[in-house]
């Protein structure tokens with residue numbers, strides 16, 4: 673279980689994340705939504721250790737993460753993808769996957785079948801020997817997810833995995849993520865602006881606005897929440913949800 677208690681981050685005068693308390697259980701897929709600049713990516717950066725929090729505490733299965741580096745957190749199984757992709761373009765797809773595995777909690781061959789199937793389900797099996805730089809954008813996004821799966825994550829944070837994808841690509845991504853979830857016992861934090869995608873995959877959703885949690889509940893509950901409608905959804909989205 674991933675737990676955040678009173679977590680805050682300020683950049684100069686900007687309160688990017690303010691007093692966020694939330695927990696995501698292993699096996700749960702949690703949606704994290706909110707307007708641009710709400711603090712979603714910053715929250716992922718705080719959990720992964722890319723940024724240090726200004727206040728509060730973070731823990732995984734009761735063990736504090738507060739003093740651990742990003743690398744140590746990765747070794748404990750905290751994996752994430754980036755909103756702005758971070759792939760090594762001159763390495764092959766296979767090499768990009770291997771690099772991720774070495775830095776994480778993965779070891780031995782026991783998990784290889786899950787990783788192999790992830791590669792297939794995410795549509796990359798016939799691309800393994802191509803350089804990552806030659807992949808189409810949607811394939812790069814899927815490669816980032818395979819890399820995160822290679823870490824055998826206990827926490828998997830996906831920052832806008834469907835960004836830039838068409839409806840069909842988003843649909844097959846949703847199917848692949850459903851499979852990932854059924855195979856790996858981890859807490860998933862899923863960020864996206866595609867609400868149909870988020871609502872179909874998440875049993876609960878946390879809503880951020882200006883760094884603060886303004887609502888948390890089922891997709892139906894948050895889509896009917898007045899504060900969420902005013903801050904983010906608008907009336908049209910509320911009706912569509």
Ligand SMILES: Nc1ncnc2c1ncn2[C@@H]1O[C@H](COP(=O)(O)OP(=O)(O)OP(=O)(O)O)[C@@H](O)[C@H]1O
Nearest residue numbers: 683686688706707708709710711712713714715755
């Ligand atoms: N490294 C940084 N230095 C200074 N300010 C930052 C930094 N990273 C984020 N911010 C600011 O923190 C706030 C939250 O940004 P963040 O990127 O977390 O939002 P977001 O919810 O991910 O938005 P989006 O939906 O556009 O991706 C914004 O005001 C942003 O400008």
Ligand SMILES: [Mg+2]
Nearest residue numbers: 712713714755
């Ligand atoms: Mg973001």
